[in-house]
Amino acid sequence: MTLLNVADEARRGELVPSFPVSWYTDPEILEIERREIFAKTWQYLGTTESLTRTGDYLTVTVGDVPVVVTRSAEGINALVNVCRHRFHEVAQGSGNARRLACPYHAWSYDLEGNLCNAPRETRFENFDKSQFPLVKLPVAVWGQMVFVCLDQDVAPLQDWIGRLQDVLIDVGVDVTKLVHRKRTEMTIKGNWKVVAENFLECYHCAPAHPSYTKAFDVATSEGYPFEVNQDWMTARTLPRDVFKQEPDKAPYNMVGPVEVNQNDYLWPNFATWTFPGEGNLLVYSFTPVSPGETVAHFDYFLDPAMTDDAAEKLTEFVDEVGWEDVRLIESVQRGVVGNAVPTGVLVPDEGQVVAFQKLVRDAVARAGR
Ligand code: FES
Ligand SMILES: [Fe+2]
Known part of the structure; x- marks a missing residue:
């Protein structure tokens, strides 16, 4: 060397x-x-220590954007923490949950951001829930470090x-x-x-x-x-x-x-x-x-x-x-x-x-x- x-x-x-x-x-x-x-x-968010069990989540702000990082069965996800209904922050603080429920009108999302329920949804005509997921962000892990990027087109973290x-x-x-x-x-x-x-x-x-x-x-x-x-x-x-x-x-x-x-x-x-x-x-x-x-x-x-x-x-x-x-x-x-x-x-x-x-x-x- x-x-x-x-x-x-x-x-x-x-x-x-x-x-x-x-x-x-x-x-x-x-x-x-x-x-x-x-x-x-790529922005460094912190460590994977509080994201070890399925359902663990934590909220952060990246630039001006609220972000929630979750651990689902498939791995770590970074989601824009803004409700697809009318923009309330969905998750607060950190914790462990099966679903993330928005406190404003209770739309709820799974750990990968898919919309699961909206109260009174049977009354909504032509409501396709798959059209309203939380926005996914590029996320990657290096060692114990979690990184996220607001730009969907960012080159891979490894680059x-x-x-x-x-x-x-x-x-x-x-x-x-x-x-x-x-x-x-x-x-x-x-x-x-x-x-x-x-x-x-x-x-x-x-x-x-x-x-x-x-x-x-x-x-x-x-x-x-x-x-x-x-x-x-x-x-x-x-x-x-x-x-x-x-x-x-x-x-x-x-x-x-x-x-x-x-x-x-x-x-x-x-x-x-x-x-x-x-x-x-x-x-x-x-x-x-x-x-x-x-x-x-x-x-x-x-x-x-x-x-x-x-x-x-x-x-x-x-x-x-x-x-x-x-x-x-x-x-x-x-x-x-x-x-x-x-x-x-x-x-x-x-x-x-x-x-x-x-x-x-x-x-x-x-x-x-
Ligand atoms: S803003 Fe989230 S449910 Fe209405
Ligand atoms: Fe110095």
């Missing part, structure tokens, strides 16, 4: 202007992003996630063998693009992440090579040599089949970290709720053999880095909100941010802005 091969000259060059600062606060831009980006891409899966296997992480251990949810006071951009560069690591920089070789450009492949980006770094000779000095147990810290990003809002040591994958997803607010989820998937003590040390180490990032993101948002500095610049070590901004620019251009 080698580190990524990014030629040194690719890390020298001109500064690149960032997109206008107003894009971090403008509600019209967020509307465009919802339509052109989030409605067309999007397969490259990440391959590169993880290359570094010793088999997602299908990991088990969900912990979830942290937080609302970050920052635009989702500030969150993505913060993930997509390590130029800030040395000044802003002291423990991480002590553990990994990230204080120079050479220590953090990355690759940009359209909508998938990947970066790797190695732990400092001292932990090989003295593993006890490591901030958590770095001994195991995984030898690198690898940070991957899949457009638009799904990212993963894996750290040296026992099998682990930290999944970081972030979804805009308003121009200035983003809901982030951190899901830890760990080797089931990892002890609670080892898991706690790893999660403490990663959480510290995560909270440092939240403070950075929120400070950036305070910096952009007044539009006082109209544009920023991106340096060569921020090549992944340049690529990310191009994807955003392309989406905004598609909307004619």
Whole structure:
């Protein structure tokens, strides 16, 4: 296994202007992003843990759309949670049921969304119930993770996630063998693009992440090579040599089949970290709720053999880095909100941010802005 091969000259060059600062606060831009980006891409919803028995269901919102995810005898379904009668949300919260009954006029649907009953239906003329199912959405599972897309024509999940899966296997992480251990949810006071951009560069690591920089070789450009492949980006770094000779000095147990810290990003809002040591994958997803607010989820998937003590040390180490990032993101948002500095610049070590901004620019251009 080698580190990524990014030629040194690719890390020298001109500064690149960032997109206008107003894009971090403008509600019209967020509307465009919802339509052109989030409605067309796979969105990570959470784990299969509460969808193990037939009849289990949970409700979520994807973009502006209420969605209910169900486990039927055939598998997992994602259905638009909007009644075909007059638009009431059908399922509420989560639970287990044989049928989903709409609270408004009691039309009821099976777990695959087929309409089963409508009160007084014998009085309806030419009522063909098969014409009124809940709208089905593309849904797919990777390991224990459930993904849904609002676009019926989306390419299969495997086309999007397969490259990440391959590169993880290359570094010793088999997602299908990991088990969900912990979830942290937080609302970050920052635009989702500030969150993505913060993930997509390590130029800030040395000044802003002291423990991480002590553990990994990230204080120079050479220590953090990355690759940009359209909508998938990947970066790797190695732990400092001292932990090989003295593993006890490591901030958590770095001994195991995984030898690198690898940070991957899949457009638009799904990212993963894996750290040296026992099998682990930290999944970081972030979804805009308003121009200035983003809901982030951190899901830890760990080797089931990892002890609670080892898991706690790893999660403490990663959480510290995560909270440092939240403070950075929120400070950036305070910096952009007044539009006082109209544009920023991106340096060569921020090549992944340049690529990310191009994807955003392309989406905004598609909307004619
Ligand atoms: S809106 Fe659902 S039954 Fe009327
Ligand atoms: Fe960071």
